[in-house]
Amino acid sequence: SVFIDAGASWSSYLWSTSATTQAITVTSSGTYICTVTDANGCTDTDTINVTIFTPPTVTLGPNQTQCGGSVILDAGNPGATYLWNTSATTQQITVTSTGVYSVTITDLNGCTASASVTITINTLPAVALGPDITQCGGSVNLNAGNPGSSYLWSTAATTQQISVNTTGSYSVVVTDVNGCSNADTINVTINALPVVNLGNDTTLCGDSLILDAGNPGSTYAWNTSATTQQISVTVSGVYSVTVTDINGCSATDLINVNISQNPVADAGADTTICLGNS
Numbered sequence: 001s002v003f004i005d006a007g008a009s010w011s012s013y014l015w016s017t018s019a020t021t022q023a024i025t026v027t028s029s030g031t032y033i034c035t036v037t038d039a040n041g042c043t044d045t046d047t048i049n050v051t052i053f054t055p056p057t058v059t060l061g062p063n064q065t066q067c068g069g070s071v072i073l074d075a076g077n078p079g080a081t082y083l084w085n086t087s088a089t090t091q092q093i094t095v096t097s098t099g100v101y102s103v104t105i106t107d108l109n110g111c112t113a114s115a116s117v118t119i120t121i122n123t124l125p126a127v128a129l130g131p132d133i134t135q136c137g138g139s140v141n142l143n144a145g146n147p148g149s150s151y152l153w154s155t156a157a158t159t160q161q162i163s164v165n166t167t168g169s170y171s172v173v174v175t176d177v178n179g180c181s182n183a184d185t186i187n188v189t190i191n192a193l194p195v196v197n198l199g200n201d202t203t204l205c206g207d208s209l210i211l212d213a214g215n216p217g218s219t220y221a222w223n224t225s226a227t228t229q230q231i232s233v234t235v236s237g238v239y240s241v242t243v244t245d246i247n248g249c250s251a252t253d254l255i256n257v258n259i260s261q262n263p264v265a266d267a268g269a270d271t272t273i274c275l276g277n278s
Contacts, residue, residue: 010036053109060117067180068124070096080105122178129186136249139165191247201256208234
């Protein structure tokens with residue numbers, strides 16, 4: 001509002017608003033005229049133009065809470081000048097961290113307005129199951145970390161850790177105490193160990209025994225230094241072999257072989273005698 005005073009020296013006042021007081025308060029733009037009359041009945045008139053601009057309206061919206069990412073704040077009022085508490089002077093700013101953000105705008109008429117908003121950007125949980133895994137047999141322990149969070153694995157498990165023993169792709173979604181979620185996936189390859197079976201311990205008379213490690217296409221390491229799938233043994237002993245397949249997986253077996261020498265039968269030289277003679 002604007003206070004307009006025609007002075008205290010006059011006997012009477014007449015305003016264009018019909019007011020008859022020495023002063024008036026106006027709240028809208030316009031031309032205001034006052035005629036004053038002194039004690040002698042003499043009059044004079046004066047005119048004043050009053051312009052009252054409507055202040056700009058600025059709102060940054062309600063307080064926001066979100067998981068990660070960024071928030072664009074827009075002060076509106078194109079053509080105005082802007083001063084953010086971040087020192088930015090643009091109509092919009094992008095914020096990526098938690099804080100209170102405020103802006104003061106000044107419009108073309110020099111009128112100002114301010115607004116502020118609280119932005120909370122919670123960090124996403126860090127979920128890292130590690131690089132893809134390839135191993136021979138056994139099981140793999142997968143740990144999603146972030147103790148105190150909730151978990152949902154592709155296996156339907158809801159624990160922080162799971163143990164897997166089959167080849168496959170495993171994923172987990174972790175939701176922390178702020179309700180923020182993140183996920184990760186890992187490929188696990190568990191190759192079966194080769195099956196190596198040299199058979200039962202064996203005892204035989206003389207001759208030789210063929211030992212076969214099976215698994216064609218693999219590599220072989222016998223304790224005899226042989227590197228073939230099969231070996232022939234002719235002496236007693238413990239024989240072992242380690243088989244490594246095309247996946248690099250190994251297995252070992254051993255066998256006890258007992259080879260006895262055949263007995264030598266000797267009835268003497270051939271003999272011819274006459275019946276009754278000794």
